[in-house]
Every structure is written in C-alpha cells, then in structure tokens.
Amino acid sequence: MSAARDDSARTAPVTLAKALNLGLRRAMEDDSKVVLMGEDIGRLGGVFRVTDGLQKDFGEARVIDTPLAESGVIGTAVGLALRGYRPVCEIQFDGFVFPAFDQITTQVAKLYARSLGKVRMPMVIRIPYGGGIGAVEHHSESPEALFAHTAGLRIVTPSNPVDGYWMIQQAIASDDPVIFFEPKRRYWEKAPLDASDDAEPRPLDRAAVVRPGTDLTLAAYGPMVRTCLDAAKAADEEGRSIEVVDLRTISPLDVDTVAESVNRTGRLVVVHEAPVFFGLGAELAAQVTDRCFYRLEAPVGRVGGFHTPYPPSRMEEVYLPDLDRVLDAVDRAFEH
Amino acid sequence: MSAARDDSARTAPVTLAKALNLGLRRAMEDDSKVVLMGEDIGRLGGVFRVTDGLQKDFGEARVIDTPLAESGVIGTAVGLALRGYRPVCEIQFDGFVFPAFDQITTQVAKLYARSLGKVRMPMVIRIPYGGGIGAVEHHSESPEALFAHTAGLRIVTPSNPVDGYWMIQQAIASDDPVIFFEPKRRYWEKAPLDASDDAEPRPLDRAAVVRPGTDLTLAAYGPMVRTCLDAAKAADEEGRSIEVVDLRTISPLDVDTVAESVNRTGRLVVVHEAPVFFGLGAELAAQVTDRCFYRLEAPVGRVGGFHTPYPPSRMEEVYLPDLDRVLDAVDRAFEH
Amino acid sequence: MTTRTSGRTRRASPSEPEPEFVQLLTPEGERIDHPDYPLEVSAEQARSLYRDLVLVRRIDAEGTALQRQGELGLWASLLGQEAAQIGSGRAMRETDFAFPTYREHGVAWCRGVDPVNLLGMFRGVNNGGWDPREKNFNLYTIVIGSQTLHAVGYAMGVQRDGADEGVIAYFGDGASSQGDVNEAFVFAASYNAPVVFFCQNNQWAISEPTERQSRVPLYRRAQGFGFPGLRVDGNDVFACLAVTRAALDYTRNGNGPMLIEAFTYRMGAHTTSDDPTRYRANDELELWRARDPILRLRRYMDHGGLADEEFYATVDKESDELAARIRAACLAMPDPDPLSMFEYVYTGPHHQVAAERAALADYLGGFADAEHAEVAR
Amino acid sequence: MTTRTSGRTRRASPSEPEPEFVQLLTPEGERIDHPDYPLEVSAEQARSLYRDLVLVRRIDAEGTALQRQGELGLWASLLGQEAAQIGSGRAMRETDFAFPTYREHGVAWCRGVDPVNLLGMFRGVNNGGWDPREKNFNLYTIVIGSQTLHAVGYAMGVQRDGADEGVIAYFGDGASSQGDVNEAFVFAASYNAPVVFFCQNNQWAISEPTERQSRVPLYRRAQGFGFPGLRVDGNDVFACLAVTRAALDYTRNGNGPMLIEAFTYRMGAHTTSDDPTRYRANDELELWRARDPILRLRRYMDHGGLADEEFYATVDKESDELAARIRAACLAMPDPDPLSMFEYVYTGPHHQVAAERAALADYLGGFADAEHAEVAR
Numbered sequence A, B: 001m002s003a004a005r006d007d008s009a010r011t012a013p014v015t016l017a018k019a020l021n022l023g024l025r026r027a028m029e030d031d032s033k034v035v036l037m038g039e040d041i042g043r044l045g046g047v048f049r050v051t052d053g054l055q056k057d058f059g060e061a062r063v064i065d066t067p068l069a070e071s072g073v074i075g076t077a078v079g080l081a082l083r084g085y086r087p088v089c090e091i092q093f094d095g096f097v098f099p100a101f102d103q104i105t106t107q108v109a110k111l112y113a114r115s116l117g118k119v120r121m122p123m124v125i126r127i128p129y130g131g132g133i134g135a136v137e138h139h140s141e142s143p144e145a146l147f148a149h150t151a152g153l154r155i156v157t158p159s160n161p162v163d164g165y166w167m168i169q170q171a172i173a174s175d176d177p178v179i180f181f182e183p184k185r186r187y188w189e190k191a192p193l194d195a196s197d198d199a200e201p202r203p204l205d206r207a208a209v210v211r212p213g214t215d216l217t218l219a220a221y222g223p224m225v226r227t228c229l230d231a232a233k234a235a236d237e238e239g240r241s242i243e244v245v246d247l248r249t250i251s252p253l254d255v256d257t258v259a260e261s262v263n264r265t266g267r268l269v270v271v272h273e274a275p276v277f278f279g280l281g282a283e284l285a286a287q288v289t290d291r292c293f294y295r296l297e298a299p300v301g302r303v304g305g306f307h308t309p310y311p312p313s314r315m316e317e318v319y320l321p322d323l324d325r326v327l328d329a330v331d332r333a334f335e336h
Numbered sequence C, D: 001m002t003t004r005t006s007g008r009t010r011r012a013s014p015s016e017p018e019p020e021f022v023q024l025l026t027p028e029g030e031r032i033d034h035p036d037y038p039l040e041v042s043a044e045q046a047r048s049l050y051r052d053l054v055l056v057r058r059i060d061a062e063g064t065a066l067q068r069q070g071e072l073g074l075w076a077s078l079l080g081q082e083a084a085q086i087g088s089g090r091a092m093r094e095t096d097f098a099f100p101t102y103r104e105h106g107v108a109w110c111r112g113v114d115p116v117n118l119l120g121m122f123r124g125v126n127n128g129g130w131d132p133r134e135k136n137f138n139l140y141t142i143v144i145g146s147q148t149l150h151a152v153g154y155a156m157g158v159q160r161d162g163a164d165e166g167v168i169a170y171f172g173d174g175a176s177s178q179g180d181v182n183e184a185f186v187f188a189a190s191y192n193a194p195v196v197f198f199c200q201n202n203q204w205a206i207s208e209p210t211e212r213q214s215r216v217p218l219y220r221r222a223q224g225f226g227f228p229g230l231r232v233d234g235n236d237v238f239a240c241l242a243v244t245r246a247a248l249d250y251t252r253n254g255n256g257p258m259l260i261e262a263f264t265y266r267m268g269a270h271t272t273s274d275d276p277t278r279y280r281a282n283d284e285l286e287l288w289r290a291r292d293p294i295l296r297l298r299r300y301m302d303h304g305g306l307a308d309e310e311f312y313a314t315v316d317k318e319s320d321e322l323a324a325r326i327r328a329a330c331l332a333m334p335d336p337d338p339l340s341m342f343e344y345v346y347t348g349p350h351h352q353v354a355a356e357r358a359a360l361a362d363y364l365g366g367f368a369d370a371e372h373a374e375v376a377r
C-alpha cells in the first residue's frame, strides 16, 4: 500500500514534485506494465527528484536509467509499447526534447493511425518546462505549441499538486500518447492532497474554472495559472471581477469551457510563458473569436514570451509574464 | 555567365524547379562561399532535380552529397557557416526535417543571439513541402508552423517561379538563417522569368497583393496561392470581388499588408495545407482581429488541414483545401 | 570468379578486394562449407527456398508493373535482394519479431503477410495494411532508421518478459549514418538486448554509394559499440539463412545484440520514381547479374538434381497465379472513405476530431445533395 | 599502485583491469617513455604546465565559491580533469580551433579566453561571453553532442580552404551515446575531415556511470567508423599533451579524424546543482585522489628539482590574484539591459522584433514614470 493511499496522508499538503512521485508510484503499483525511462531517473531520482525512491522499490527493470540520447529513449519506448508496456519517459529539461522530436512527431503520434488502430501507443512523455528558476540556456523553454500542431498526441499540463497527482495517472492510463508538461518552477509549491480512492478527478481533456468572475476571462495553464490567480486577486481590489480558467489540456483544447466563460465576461486574455508568435494564445484567440464574435468587447489579449530566444536568466523576470504584465493586458482589454 | 543572365533567356517561361536551379547557380557564381549540401543533390541533382547540373559545374567541394543523416547535414553546415561559408542545405522531403529539428531549433536559430552578434548563421535550409503529388507517408507534410514559433529563423516560401528565382538568392544573401519552403506540387508550373540584373525583386520580408479585390481578402502562401487565385476567379463570376495576398514570408509575418487589405475588404479567410490547429491561420487571425477589430464583418475564416495525420494519398484530395473548400469558407464569411 | 575453397575467405569481387564474408553457395552454384556456419539443406528445403525466391521476385515484378500502369503511386523493388530477405526471414521462428524498412517484401512473405497487404501504402489507400502483432512483422517504416530503435525497445520488452524470442531490425547501408541507428546500437549494447541488426548493404542509398556512408565495411561498426558484426554474402540464401539463424540463437541465449551486414545489390531503381542511369554505370549491374541469388540456387539444384522440370513448372505456375491474384486484389482495392481519416487519430473520444469529422461530413454531404439535385432535375 | 615499466601497458586501476592507455607520468610522478609518443619536457615547460594546472584549478574553485555565494546561478566544475584539458589545450596551435562543451575552462585558459568571460553564462548575464573567432574557441554548448557536428563542419571548411589547421571537438562519455556525436563520426570519416574528437571520460554522466553508455572502452568506438582511437591517461598532462599533439598533426596531414579518450575523473559534483552522494561511493573518490593530475606533476618536479620554493610561491600568489580578479570582475558584472534581448535575434531590421521591443520599452517606461511620480510626490 502506497503512502498516498494511507488514510493519514489524505489531506497532507504535498509539493507538486511529490504529488507526481506519488502518482507515478500508484500507477506502477496498479499496473506492472508501467515502466519509467530516462536519464538519471534511477538512483538520483531525476534532477527534480520526481522519481525519487522508485527504482529502489520497483527495481531497475521498471525504472530504467537510459544512455544519454533522447531519440533513443523515445524510440525504444515505442518498441516497449508495441510489446505491451506502458512507458513513462522523462525528458530532463524542456530544451532537450528536440533530439526526440522526430520519433515523437513521425512515430509516436502516427502509429495508431498508421496501423489503422491495430497498434496503440500508451506512452507518457514527461517534460519539466518553463522558466523562472534562474537556469542556464535550454533549461527554461516552453515548447508545447510545437507538439500541439501534430495530431495523435495529447498534451496536458497540471498547475498544482492535486492535478499533478491525478493527471499523471490519467495520462498513464490513456491509450493515446500523452506529452505531460510539468511546470518546473511550481514543483515546490504545496497543496493538500486527497489521494483517497473515492476522490473523483476531472477528465484529462477538460479545463477548469479555478476562480469565478464576471468582467474578464484569464486563460492560462501550467506555471501561469498561479500568476493569473494572483492577478485576479489584485484586480479584485480595483473592483474588477476576473474569472480564471486553468486550461489543463493543450491538445485537445477545451474551447467550450473558455467560450462559455467569455460568453459571460465578454473579454479574454490568454497568458503563457511560451512565445506569443504561433503560440497557444493564437489558436485560442482564433477559436474564441470565431465562437464569440458578437460577444467580445475587445480583441483577445495575448501575454507571453517575446520573439527572442529565452533570455539569460538575469533578464527572465522581464521576459516572463508576471502579475503586472497580466494586469496591463487586462487594462488594455477594458480600454477597448 | 549563367543561362539566366543570358539576354535571350530574359522572359523565357521556366518551371519553379528550374527557376530555383537558376537562382542557386547565380548565387554560386556570385559568391564562392556558397556551398550546397544534402542527400542525392550531386550526380542525381536532387530527387526534384533542383540542383541539376550544379555539381558537374561547381565540383564536389561546393555541391556536397552527404551521408544519410539530416542532423549531420545541418550540424556540419553550422560549422561551415562559422568558418565563413554560406551553406544551402536540402532536406529531401518535408517529413524528414525532424531529425534536424534539434540543430535548427537550439543551434541554428540561437547562435547569433548566443554570441551576442559575434557569429552569424547565413544558412539556407531548403525544404520541398506540401501534398498533392500522390506520395507515400512523410512526403506531403507542411511543418512551417513548427519553425515559426522559434525566434532567430526567417521562414519564406515562394509560390511561383519568379519569386523562386529571386527569393532563393535573397535567402542565400541573408545573414540570418532562412528556412526556405518550396511548394513541391508547383515545381512544374511555369512562368516567364525576367532574370536580368535590372529586375527589382520585392524584399524578402514582404507579402504581395497578387490580385486586387474589394469584398474579402484571401491570404495564402506557397502551394495555396494558385488555389486561391482560382477561387477568386470563380467568385468573380458570382459577382464577388476577392483580393488575394501571397504572404511569401511566414516569419516574420507581414501583417501590415494583410491588415491594410482587410481594412478595405472587411473579411479575411486564411488558407494553408498545414493543419489549422496551431497553424499560421491562428496567428494571422489573432493579429488581424486585434488590428481590425471594428472593421471585421465576420470572424477570420481558416481553411487548412484537419487534426489528423496527413492521410494516405487516395484521400488527400479531400484533405487538401481546394477551390470548393475555399469558396465554402468565403460563403461562410459572407453569411455572417 | 570465385573458386571453390574449403576455408571461409570469399572475396565479393575478383578485381577490388573485399573483406571476408560468409558464403555457402558460390555464384556458380557450388556449395562451400564454413566451419562456423554448418548447414544441412535437404532437397526439399532447397526447393522450398527456391520457391520463395522466385515467388517474391514475382511479387516484386508485379508491384513494379502495377506502378507502371498507374495502379500504385510508388513501388520499392527488392530485385537482387531476395536471398538476403528470404534467408534471414526463413531463419526466424514464428515467435521472433521483425522490424522492416519499406523494402522487405521478401521478409513479409516469410512472415506470412499477404503480399496484397503490402500494396496498400504504395497505392495510397493506407499507410500500413496489416496488424504487426498478428505475424510478428512490424509495419513498414519510411523514416530512415526509426525502426531500429523500436526493435531494441521491443527486445527490451522480451527481456523483461523473460521470453525466448528474438528480434530483427532491418535497415540499409544509408541508414547506418542516421543517429537513430547508432543510438539503437548504444541501447542494445547497454541493455544486452536480444536484437539482430540486419543491414542490407545494397551498395546504394538512392544515388549515393555506400562509401559515402562509411569508409570501412559496415559490419565493423558493431565492434565500436562492443558487439559482434559480420558480413555475409547477401546473394547467397544459404549463408543468409545460416548466419541469421546463428545470430538469432546467439541473441536469444542472452549474449546481446549482433550485426549482420548482407552484402548485396539493388538491381533496380531505388523506387519507381528513381532514374539510376543518372548516377551509376551499367557494368556494375552486369557484375552483379552474375551473382544473382536465384540463378546460383538453380545451378546448385541442377548440379545436384534436386528438382525436376515439373517442380520448376509448378513454381512458375504458382507465381503466375500469385501475380494474378495480387493484380486482381489491387484493382479491387476500394478507395478509402475520406471520413475514415478521422477514425484512428485517438483511441478514445476527442471533441475536436469529432467536430472536424462532422463538419467535413456535412460539407461532403452538401456535394452529394447537390449532385442528387442535379440528377433529379 | 602502478609500477615503473618501459613498455606501453598501464592499467588504470590495480584491481579491475583496464585496457591499455598511454601514460607518460605515473601517479607517483615517475616519467615513462612511450615509443609512439616521445616527449621532451624542459624544466621550464614542466613549470609552465604546472602553473596552468594550478591556475585553472583555482579558477574552478572560484567558480564554485561564487556559486555558493549566490553570485553565479550554476557552475560546472572541472576538478580532476585539469590535465586532460591543459594537456590537450596546450597541444593546439593558435590557428587550431576548439569546440568545447560547458566544462572546458582549462581549454579556454589555454586558448587565452579571459576566465571572467566564462562566468557570464553561469551568472545569467549572457549565453556566451566571447567571440569564438577571436581565440578560435567556440562558445560553450549545452545541448549534449551538438558541437561535435559543428566541429566537423568547421573542419570541412578548413579542408576547402586548404588551410593547415586542426580542429578539436570536446565531448563527454555520456555524449558518446547521442546520435549527433555518432553522425559527427560518420561525416568526419566520410570526408576525411581534420578533426580530433577528444572525449573526456570522467566516468560519469551526471549520475550514470560510463558503463551505461558503453560496454567497451569508448576509444574503440572510432574503429567502427574507420578511424583510429586511443585511450590516454587523462590525469597525465604529459600524455595528454603528447597524444593530442600527435593527433592534431595526424589530422592536419590529411589522414582524417582521430578519437582520443582521456580517461579521467569528475572529482566534484556534476554541477553545483548536483548531489553525487546519492549515486556514488566515496572510495571511488579516494582511488582517484591518488591519481591527482597536479600532485603527480608536483612529485615529478620535486624528484627532478625542476622548481624552487619561490616558483611555487609565485604560482600560489598568482592564483590568489587571479581568483581575486575574477571575483571582483564577477561582482562588477552589470545586469544586462532587458531590452538588449531584442538586439541579436536577427542581423537586419525585423518589424516584429522592433515592435515588441518598442512595446516593452514603453511598458517598462511606464513603471519608471510611476516610480518617478512616486518619488516626486
């Protein structure tokens, strides 16, 4: 019996990193076909310790330290999946997923279709992503849009420990390949977790209204949800009631939930760390504008990264959307 | 002296493939640092014969048949560029660029910024792209959006022989890395080419209004420009005056030209072969809606690929936007 | 030409010295013994191998013909590589698993995949027309090298299952340059995975000769990764059979991976889209014609009187019938319903795909209605 | 411990047999001759090498200290690898070009890159603080393996220029598994490019031991690609110098690429973010401490009386001063102007970047105004 199932642990506050660890552990307990793969995930427990202790408890055959080659990790995971396993691969940092881009885009995403449904790819690719931790180059990227353009993948991202715990298990249970983006700068944020069996997690393909409001909708995901909640709180003090939607899933995108919200509020600002240009904000703006054309009182605002490489960390505070940048966009939406 | 500079060739009709060949030849004549690299580009002249005859005339040191490894092609091109060369790499088909995705995204795009301007990457990556030629899997992809999200790259695509001839030379002359998408199904379409020295090509970062109109703007690029021109002609017969913008450049995106057009027409439909989801249409819709919010009479229409893998070729006619699909979107824009 | 020797040294070409390779049957049809690869071939087995060689050559010819006539969009011919494919394919047990490129029609045949199913992707009606797990034969993989990693992963699964199964990863000489293939070597060696890497060095990667990829024989690549590699005469079906069988045993016995380089030749164009006259000389073709895999087996059988005229007539008839069946089945292959492209994108419900499907159905329905109206008018 | 022999066989560890490697100076400071790598080292040269070893160790210690104190976000220590880096770095001519990973502070030193410039990326003020072409030392490259392909391409340029220049590509044991590194081997061999692949096998890739990457010594990888490879005692600055010099000569003379595996040890953590106690035992550290590259040179110099106390005192003083200068320069490093992030995205004008820059300037200006107003109030 895992710690998470222990009654006493029901509502103990845990970090996102720990919640993911507990979720992985439970998935491994529930299904012996679940194997973890990646660089330094064994003894070390991963550079963020998300797999801490799992090799010790489940052995080297199920928690596999791999040679240093991302295409190799994903490519061999394809073979394991074909053999009936459910590989959960860790990419050490966002900026190092690109050597595996070919396998993900041309194989993982397409094998179900290529085989006319005969072969499923129940694979999870975990990627710690985003900035804000003062890291060197390639350690603060937000490449989610680069995967969303490819059909066959599901792309999700939890913003908090509770979602982290459940979503990782749902991702592993999914017969579709799932790219699981983990907001690394939120790894150490805590929340109480009810890990009991009777908890009912929200479906993996649905967004959530995490703060109700009436005047404007903020849509965000992963690391920016907290930022938007803070912004909404600050706006509240200025008398503006802001609704915050945690998108949770990037592909598919739960436009229904956002459009429903915008039909009430009339205004939308989308926030992400990833570059604005060709980012999620564009897709959401296009779809919501299409659905809420006569309801929108201002064009959809987009707050995100600039059209520059992710800057050296001493500049990242300016690069990354923060409360002020979000509120600035909110102001502009009201000025229209 | 190249054939293209020959006076008699001034306005001879040439195919896009031939125009590119002439443009490459001229660039190689003009600058001895220009080298071509790729699989089968030498003796064979490339699978589309775009480099036909160039190895014979410029030698194996300048037209380099490479081992079968796309990351190797782009990675060594980086080194050649650092050494003062101007490599022009050919990726054999759109679907085979992904092994090089890492080098393009983390090295080619970022070296100028990483070196604070000390190192330039005057590299061109030629990619025949798009469908419509009845090919097998991976030979009909339109991955342009996957590069546009990354700053540091320029992304352009000619739609016709004249642009092909000039744009390839401009791309080679650019000190920024350029991804040069060639609409493979238009390789064999002809147009008269004035290759004389006094011709004045349009700047590489500008779109072009290729057909004026008053009621709706169609924005397209590469292979879909011809489709849109045909649609505009058909619409004309129904009494609708449609303006067609050939975007030519995907990054940067010439939103000025499109917005100026939409401010006149009030309606916009964007057309591309690439999947709609997270595609160029989303970005253009978001920006144009932002700029022309009170002018738009209908939400921006998007016509493009579905959220499926590119289908087997016997289905591609349905998958690819054609005159009818474009006109259908036009109709919907007017119904609003 | 080669001469009979009792030793293991066979040069691939009389003029340019080639490294040793394993050969059990000379181009002239003479049997040679090899100390490491003893092989008993009964008359019946010889006939059976002959039959396979002839039939897959005929399947291949039919593929080419169907392409010429516009029934296929493309065909990748195996002409010249029949022995490498039948030899290795026949070496596999039913429980072994093969990961092909796009050219392994002969291996598919050995695995029991109906040749008709191979046509789907070349005709453009699907991207893979069989269930990989039914015959333990993966779908064709077009992105060069990708499948070698899949094979290693599959073999890692075999290890975890404690199963007595082998895995073969097919790839070409050109593929040997891809990062993925070398990573497959790394992973296989690191985990001691039971996988045989079977490289058909057919001397060309489209227009590029093997020397562009490697300046040493490809089988030696394996040494650098810490596992054995060897070269076999890829036009000798006996040698390919014996060597692959031994390699599969070796890997199944927990010794880790092994690389086989089958030294053969692509007698035809790269695919029907290719024009090899642009890049290679005719005399090379002549040289290799003399090493034809079927011819040498026929000579061997003739020497030994292993079959009578009736046998050959039967095989010819059988291959005619097979070709006719393939042709008929190809022509009868229906175009897929366009809406089926939405079918296998995700395993479960997906609102976006469902919405796009509905919209397309609606749109196509509009045409149907219009046509209907037209007809009614 | 090792004993004096006149031959070339040196075992890396007394307990577990290691393959041969080139050693010219034992851990005890005894000089050994090697028939293939004769090396005359004058007293002055020995002192100069000693000085470099000590100074780069000090630079490294200062990096670690600055990180501990929050002045750097990260530091990747070269502790233990000084001989591999100084030996190979000093083997280069001024016109040769080096492609480092992120740990080659010692090579940077040999190339004449001011150590202060190395700090920029670790402090987060830039991603590379020097002009690669000024000292023929490329920027640090963090994506594992990428730079090896750049090195090969650069060497292809050298070939085209007909220049008498060499190129070194540095990489780690972990990197040997990456597709890019193996493709670099393929390209270098195919074009016979003048590049030395210099692998510092420091036994670890973060928490993974070299055995996870390869079951045979890494230098043997080269054979599989058709070029020579050898292992050198990476803690022996003489051997690293002699072997790298010979390899550069070899490549410059048109013989194509060569691989050197410098057998060494990462004495510290992977980076300051790492906690090696989670994955490796202390006795391993002890074993390697006895092979310390500086200690053995000091012993050698002491045996031969190659330097007096004053020399050592001077080097110590110099290294104190260097450390102080680095520290001061680090603290004085200004934070970059945030708007500078738009500066080097494209070489020419770019309307989108210009517009975003203007908008951000405007936005930041608003705060400045607000602050101003606040102060004025």
Ligand SMILES: Cc1ncc(C[n+]2csc(CCOP(=O)(O)OP(=O)(O)O)c2C)c(N)n1
Pocket: B039, B068, B070, B092, B096, B099, C101, C103, C142, C143, C144, C171, C172, C173, C174, C175, C176, C202, C204, C205, C206, C266, C270
């Ligand atoms: C990653 C990738 N790059 C390029 C291609 C285009 N292409 C198809 S086959 C081929 C040559 C393959 O040569 P080889 O591996 O020797 O196999 P063969 O075709 O000779 O059987 C190339 C370059 C591809 N399919 N995949």
Ligand SMILES: Cc1ncc(C[n+]2csc(CCOP(=O)(O)OP(=O)(O)O)c2C)c(N)n1
Pocket: A039, A068, A070, A092, A096, A099, D103, D142, D143, D144, D171, D172, D173, D174, D175, D176, D202, D204, D205, D206, D266, D270
């Ligand atoms: C493509 C890629 N994947 C993962 C990483 C994360 N990472 C940084 S260093 C390292 C280990 C490198 O080991 P090695 O090549 O032996 O060099 P060393 O650090 O020991 O000098 C890893 C996995 C990376 N930088 N790039």
Ligand SMILES: [Mg+2]
Pocket: C172, C173, C174, C200, C201, C202, C203, C204, C205, C206
């Ligand atoms: Mg081949």
Ligand SMILES: [Mg+2]
Pocket: D172, D173, D174, D200, D201, D202, D203, D204, D205, D206
């Ligand atoms: Mg290492």
